[in-house]
Amino acid sequence: MVTKIPVIIDTDPGVDDVIAILLALTSPEFEILAFIISYGNTDRGSSYDNIFKVHQAISRHIIQHPEHKDRFHSLNNTSKPILVAGAEFPLQGDLHSAQYFHGRDGLGDISTRHPELNLAHNFREEASTHFHVSEEPGADVILNILRERAPRAVTYIALGPLTNLLLAMKSDPEVIRGRMGKVVCMGGALDVPGNTSPVAEFNFFADPFAVRELLLDPTSAVKLPLERFFLLPLDITTPHELPFPVYRDRIDPSFQSTAVPSTELGKQPLVHFTSSFLERTREIMLQFGKDAMELHDVVAVWFAMENPPFSDDLALGWKTRTRVFEIERTGELTRGMLVVDRRDDASAYAPGANRAFVQEELRKLDNTEQYWESTALPAQVEVEDPLHTNSCATGVTCVWDTPGPDKLLRILLARIWGVE
Numbered sequence: 001m002v003t004k005i006p007v008i009i010d011t012d013p014g015v016d017d018v019i020a021i022l023l024a025l026t027s028p029e030f031e032i033l034a035f036i037i038s039y040g041n042t043d044r045g046s047s048y049d050n051i052f053k054v055h056q057a058i059s060r061h062i063i064q065h066p067e068h069k070d071r072f073h074s075l076n077n078t079s080k081p082i083l084v085a086g087a088e089f090p091l092q093g094d095l096h097s098a099q100y101f102h103g104r105d106g107l108g109d110i111s112t113r114h115p116e117l118n119l120a121h122n123f124r125e126e127a128s129t130h131f132h133v134s135e136e137p138g139a140d141v142i143l144n145i146l147r148e149r150a151p152r153a154v155t156y157i158a159l160g161p162l163t164n165l166l167l168a169m170k171s172d173p174e175v176i177r178g179r180m181g182k183v184v185c186m187g188g189a190l191d192v193p194g195n196t197s198p199v200a201e202f203n204f205f206a207d208p209f210a211v212r213e214l215l216l217d218p219t220s221a222v223k224l225p226l227e228r229f230f231l232l233p234l235d236i237t238t239p240h241e242l243p244f245p246v247y248r249d250r251i252d253p254s255f256q257s258t259a260v261p262s263t264e265l266g267k268q269p270l271v272h273f274t275s276s277f278l279e280r281t282r283e284i285m286l287q288f289g290k291d292a293m294e295l296h297d298v299v300a301v302w303f304a305m306e307n308p309p310f311s312d313d314l315a316l317g318w319k320t321r322t323r324v325f326e327i328e329r330t331g332e333l334t335r336g337m338l339v340v341d342r343r344d345d346a347s348a349y350a351p352g353a354n355r356a357f358v359q360e361e362l363r364k365l366d367n368t369e370q371y372w373e374s375t376a377l378p379a380q381v382e383v384e385d386p387l388h389t390n391s392c393a394t395g396v397t398c399v400w401d402t403p404g405p406d407k408l409l410r411i412l413l414a415r416i417w418g419v420e
């Protein structure tokens with residue numbers, strides 16, 4: 001019998017979060033214990049509604065296509081996940097959101113563009129078939145789950161700001177330290193530009209104070225056990241994409257943009273749902289010169305899926321390296337920036353180089369596992385020694401290689417949309 005991975009998913013459902021959640025819901029590897037909903041990509045209330053919208057779309061899909069029910073493995077588990085509203089704002093600093101990208105409702109403004117996807121008046125009551133709605137504080141739900149489960153058995157997947165995890169740590173740090181398995185976090189940008197500012201990734205930008213208390217402050221009473229923390233920064237998540245031409249060719253031949261909005265007619269309900277919020281995402285990404293959506297949160301779910309807490313070895317194709325950095329919390333222009341001391345840190349890449357692309361291209365050239373700077377630079381400079389642990393006592397384990405963007409795309413197409 002295959003052992004399922006118990007997971008808590010901490011999320012602020014925007015467009016890529018929803019794709020990540022759909023991947024989790026269709027993955028037989030997972031037993032989803034709870035969704036902890038946070039502020040972030042939009043306000044907490046809209047984020048909370050979006051988890052209902054996901055399940056409403058799945059319900060409508062199964063009604064029309066009962067033969068697809070087995071694809072949604074989470075619905076076939078004996079226990080239902082808990083749904084709880086977590087943090088509404090960071091503990092310190094100003095509240096920021098990413099509505100500029102995700103829309104005011106977090107899903108490309110489908111609330112106004114596609115009112116047929118708004119929550120039916122009775123769906124919140126019907127949603128009890130999908131999950132247990134809890135009125136408890138999110139931190140209490142996290143701690144109760146860890147107390148009930150075997151020590152080190154639960155993976156915590158952080159797809160939004162780290163505020164909820166900080167609140168749980170402040171409430172009972174010994175439970176987190178003693179009973180949490182892996183913490184898998186999507187956040188930060190080390191050697192590549194940011195996506196919210198020139199230097200900052202959004203999740204860490206949203207609550208840089210939580211990042212420092214949980215990971216970096218040597219005097220913090222709520223510092224996480226770093227040997228069980230895995231960070232997936234923009235450096236490794238950015239190359240993993242859902243190309244919109246592939247989405248159109250393989251999933252929805254009528255998919256275009258908000259100028260030609262999706263319609264329900266002749267379309268599977270889940271496809272109509274995803275097409276409706278991806279329309280605006282495509283327009284925004286085209287403004288950045290890319291006809292694809294970057295799968296940042298999806299990569300974190302994929303890592304958790306293939307690297308359970310009860311295994312110390314990484315699955316084939318996954319590689320990590322310890323990195324040392326600080327985070328800027330109050331800078332006028334640099335809030336959320338991960339500051340690497342590039343003067344004497346052998347783990348530091350030159351600014352602007354995308355490690356994932358550089359290493360992949362160099363691997364094609366000589367099929368080696370050397371860690372070199374881009375050959376486009378004036379001189380070839382060795383920058384990372386795989387044997388250099390770089391102060392594991394204070395460093396953070398960062399994922400720097402995956403089984404590849406093509407493999408993730410195949411998994412997404414097959415699991416979420418049933419396209420082999």
